[in-house]
Structures are given as structure tokens and as C-alpha cells.
Amino acid sequence: MAVYTKVSAEALSAFLARYDVGELVSMKGIAEGVENSNYFVETTGAAVGGLGPAGEHSRTRFILTLYEKRVDIADLPFFLGLTAHLSHQGLPVPAPIPDRDGAALQQLEGRPACLIEFLPGVSVSEVTPALARAAGDALARLHLGVEGFSGTRPNTLGLAGWEELAYACKAQLSAIDPALPALVAEELAWQRQTLPADIPAGIIHADLFPDNVLIQGGEISGLIDFYFACHDRLAYDLAITHAAWAFDDDGLYRGDPVAEALLEGYRNVRPLTAAEHAALPGLQRGAALRFLLTRAYDWINTPPGAMVTRKDPMAFARRLRHYQLAS
């Protein structure tokens, strides 16, 4: 919810001179994203003979991202390569813009930085079955679209990561809610004993909440924020997306029409194998536990009144209980 690194108009103008995007017209720091600093940037566009009218819309408006300390610089080539690949596949993913030398990853105001395609659309707050179906459809297309992409990144938020987070939170979990230590301990024990199924894996988005989906005219116009993307089971990504879309901000189930539309939207594009179908309930429990633990860790380690809004871990405790009862 903040701009951490201030970029002057002079520095941005000099930076933009590396690109075929024309002159700086406007820049506004955006109050979005917890991890990085983002600016909305408008330019006059490329000179005649440059990009041509087809690229005009996307080539006068950009998001400028400066990567702050929580992002590992070593991961940036993976994130930028992945979004470039997906955009090239025709998916509505914001492409990194290369400069005249072909480099997308730059430095600005002492931070790694990237000029990124601006996509239209807005994130909705009210999830309908039609939107959930569209989200499922889009996630399946992402999973098909990553085929052929050679980069990879391990999932640091798998079982081992959950154990670390639970250990780091341990004594303070009960301060959030007295029932939390037992809920976490029991679920960790269950997850430990559940052998990972031999199901298809690939690069997953791993954070496809409604916040990260742009909608225009009832259709998906953008899939954004790939900074948790990693290699894991594809059905785990569907489990995360289910946990993200089938519940409201308080963790209350939105009902079967939304949840089933999401799964149907996915399966219509990429049918699940029998093993994936069987593994899904356990993966949903894991997805709920993953966000419960990261939120609990952030809750404990973020002072009240800090610049970042704390998100309630209990919204995912409710999801976890829902999945436990259903599995």
C-alpha cells in the first residue's frame, strides 16, 4: 500500500530514454502491492516508424516496478522471463518491456526496476459464478501456457516452509486465537503423513486471488502479480485459486455455485486426472494452511499502525476448517 522508493521525474525521463516509448507525460505512484514500489507511467508513445498502431495502446501506458527488499533479486530473471513467455503465448499477462538493447531488468534509484505493460481492467470485490468460471478457465490456460518455458524456481512455501513458519510463530499463535496452535499442529501432522501424489507439476501462479485478476466488460483482461510463481503441482495452484475465490474476505464460503463454476471453468480447458481429482481435497487443506501461516507470521511481525495493512489470519483458519470437514 505504499511507494517505498521515490523516483524523480528527471530520473524517470532519463530512464525512459533507453526505450522506444517517447517522452514522459505523467507519473503517479500507485498505492498497490505490499512488496514493491509501483508507478503508473504515461508517455507520448514511440515515434512514427516504431511500434505502429497495433501496439499504441499498450505502448503509451506502463507500470514501472521497483523491486524492494523482500524480493530476491536472483528470482527476477525467472519472474520476468515467465511473464514475457506467457504474454507471448497470447495470455493477458503484463509483459516486461525490453529496452533498445533487449534488456528488461534495469536499475533505477538504486533498485532493480522493470518497465511493464499496462493492462486495462479492475479487480472485483464481489465474486460471481461467471467470474469464478472465467478465473478457472484462465488458470488452466496459464498451466497450458507455461509449457515450453525453461525457467524454474522452487516453491519455498511448501511443507518445509510451513514447518519453518509454524516454528517461527509458535508461542504467539495463541495470541491471535487460542484454537490456532492445535489447528496448525494437527494440520501439519496430517500434511506430513500425506505422501505427495504423483500428479502433473509445472510452473504455477500460486497467488491467483481476485486481487490479481483484472476484469473488463465481464471478461478477464489481466492476470497479474507473478511474484510467488514457482514449480509445484498444477492441482495445488487450483487448490489455492479455490481457497482464494470460493470464500469471502472473512473466510466464509461463498457457496457451491461459485466453487463449482471455478472448478468447471478449469476442467473445461484442462481436465483433471483421476489422481489430481483424488489429491485435490488434501491440496486445498495445504493451500489454506499456507496462507494461514504466512498471514499469522506477518500478523505477529507487523506492528499495528505500520504502513502495511495486516490481513486477518483467521480468514484462512476458517477455510482450513471448511476443507478439513469436507475431506
Place this chain on the structure above:
Amino acid sequence: MAVYTKVSAEALSAFLARYDVGELVSMKGIAEGVENSNYFVETTGAAVGGLGPAGEHSRTRFILTLYEKRVDIADLPFFLGLTAHLSHQGLPVPAPIPDRDGAALQQLEGRPACLIEFLPGVSVSEVTPALARAAGDALARLHLGVEGFSGTRPNTLGLAGWEELAYACKAQLSAIDPALPALVAEELAWQRQTLPADIPAGIIHADLFPDNVLIQGGEISGLIDFYFACHDRLAYDLAITHAAWAFDDDGLYRGDPVAEALLEGYRNVRPLTAAEHAALPGLQRGAALRFLLTRAYDWINTPPGAMVTRKDPMAFARRLRHYQLAS
């Protein structure tokens, strides 16, 4: 530096239906403005037969402002009337957009709200004599442009306001700097004894810092943030603008070429009377004291680590000493 009131895409879409601006395309919370919540809003534009091509650029991009607690709602008709008047005079001032019933002031998410014209341009950090001259020119045109505007608002940050702020800060001024209590007391005594000159008065901007001036292609494309506008002596506005442009962020004098270009730019459009010329040094001391006191008050009353960036009061103590020596 924050968005205080969250506006959902659904609420904004319903809000925009009051206007001839088409459908919502994009919205981004802007990390600008200490007082209010601001969103960059893009729409599909008015339908054919509506505004026509001339208004097309300004009618698909907007700033949506939600007025937060520090703004007195009773002042909003003055601020919106003033900017509408100045825009109508051909000045590059963002006009409030009236809805189909002609109302510019609205309610959204429980707060007073206004859809406002989006102006291109960026605020510069490095002030050149050419830009200072353009700022002086623009300020003089503002002073000519307000003629005929019937609204008014008293300046609550005049001598009486300074006395109140100094009283409220009193014991804690020395914690900012040991020299501050004496500097403030002496200057207040001097200002008290200096009878206000009988010089032209009108509606002034009262906060025309480089932050509030948008530049595109070396020319001024926008004069923004009229939320301190009030009735006072026109030369006091020139004094504020001098204090704003002729010194850097640390309060160090940028040199005569910048300072003189500013004054010359102003006088070429609106020559100063002999009485204004004589009053200017005292008004500059007053301008420096005004910002010194509001910054000191905010410094004392803003906890470190709060969402708002504290601005150093000493940058204006340095300006005040500069003006004291020069007068």
C-alpha cells in the same frame, strides 16, 4: 502518501453511471496527497454524440478524490467552484466534472467525493531559472484569473493562526532544534509589529510548491492542489511561491538566477505596485514562518513510522534566517 478510503470497482462503476464518461476501464489508488484519498480512473469515454473529440483526452482519464477528515466539508464548494472558474478562464487547473445533473460534489464510500479532470505533466525535482520563470508567470495568471470569482475563504494560517500553532508547539520546539523557540518568538514579535500593508488582495493559491506544478515539454501543463486557497494579499502568494521555488528541499538557497527569474516571470504578467514591492521582504519572512510552524506542529504530532512522511521543519527555519538577513 496513502489511500485512506478503499473504493471497490463495483462502487466506482455505479458512481460513474451518473456521468457521461462511459464504462470503468481501470482504477489505481495513487500514493499522493497527505490529506485525501486519490484514484487514477480511466473510462471508455462518452458515447458518440456526447463530448466530441476535443474533450476526448480529458474525458477518459480522471482523478477521483475522496475528502478525508482534515478537509472541512464546508470548504469544498469554495475549492471546487474556484478550480471550475480557473479552468473556465483557460488556466491549466483540473476542473471538477459535473454529473448529468450538474453536481460536482458527490458522496462515495461514505465520504465527500469529486471526479476531477486529469492533467498530463510531471512535477520536477530540479528547479531551473526557466521553470521558475514559468511558475511566476503562471502564478500571476492565476491572480488575474481569480478576478470575477465570487467565492471566498478566510486564511486561517495568517498571523493569528501562527500564534496558535506556536503556542501549541511551544515546549516541544526545542526538541526539534534548540534555536527554534527563540527564532519563532522573535519572528512572531516582528510580524506582530509590522502593520499589514494596504496592498491588493484576492484569492491566492497559498501552496504553489514545485510539487503542485505539472510540467510537460518544458511548459506548465497543470497547477494543482488548491486545498489551501484562501483570501489574502496577492504578494503574500508570491512570497510563498518564492519560499517554495528559490530553495531546495533542505532549505538551501538555489541562487539569484532562479529567484529572480521567478519574480520576473510574475512581474511580466502582473507588475507589482510600489507598496507590494516594499512589503515583499516581510511577507517572505511570514511565508517561511507559516511553513516552519505547520511543519513543526506536524512533526511534533506525527509519530515516527506513521503512514505520513514527516517533513523537516528546519528547512523552513533556514529560509526564515535567509529572509531575515536579506530584509
